[in-house]
Amino acid sequence: MASKNQGSAPRALVVEDIKVDCVILMHMLHKLNCEATVVENGKEAVDLFVEGKTFDIVFLDKDMPLMSGPEAVAKIRAMGATEVKIVGVSADFGGQEAFMQAGADVFVPKPVKLETVAAMLEVMMLGASGEAPRKVDHESHSDETKSFAKMKPPEKEIKM
């Protein structure tokens, strides 16, 4: 999939504790030319945002140790990260309400299909209005995230 951001691959964060699901989703994102990072729970995801990391799209599982997906979504949105697209993922259809109430953009039931991921990336790149996307500036940080920034490297960051 060609990125609309010239020379900039979409940056995806995968938040998933189930190894099988993680490997499959990462493979899909790699196939779709995304730069993907993976963490194992909501807390690690929130920590990345606290450290000032920025992503174009985040995929979160619902039930995870330490911090659930919906809880992490609420915290990420509370930090002021309103532009990042957040996708809630779960084999539990009841997870939709929890994710949407927390501030996710969309809920996708498991198993996630490649076509679904591709469609979401396409929508994300086009922007909500269907116009050409604004350039995603991965270097900038909001004042709020700067105030939370800590000098600590992210855990288990895997680049594909």
Place this chain on the structure above:
Amino acid sequence: MAAAALREQLNALLSSMFASGLVDDQFQQLQMLQEDGGTPGFVAEVVTLFCDDADRIISELAALLEQPIVDFDKVDAYVHQLKGSSASVGAQKVKFTCMQFRQLCQDKNRDGCIMALAVVRNEFYDLRNKFQTMLQLEQQIQAQQ
């Protein structure tokens, strides 16, 4: 055995797995991801991860159901996990048995859960055997090439 004959054997095995409902179109999606992405070990990696995980979960479930007082929330959480990973790899029969198992957890039906675990275990062992044969055939085919 010649590669063509091995390939025929593999295709027959895969056809029977789909026809019997052991796997569904999600497994086909994994196969397509492997072929389209040019990553020959992808399905093997996913299948191996799933089998290791499922084995572990089934052991945990057996231990939980042996307790004098069963923690049905924990049992349900493990079954939910197994259902999710089954769905992700296309293990249709295992997924369906997990769905029934979850209902029994919610009913707090201990005897039902023990029976459901036996069904899940049997379905999983059947699938694992098929996956192992599939991987062996693929390795033999690759060795011939």
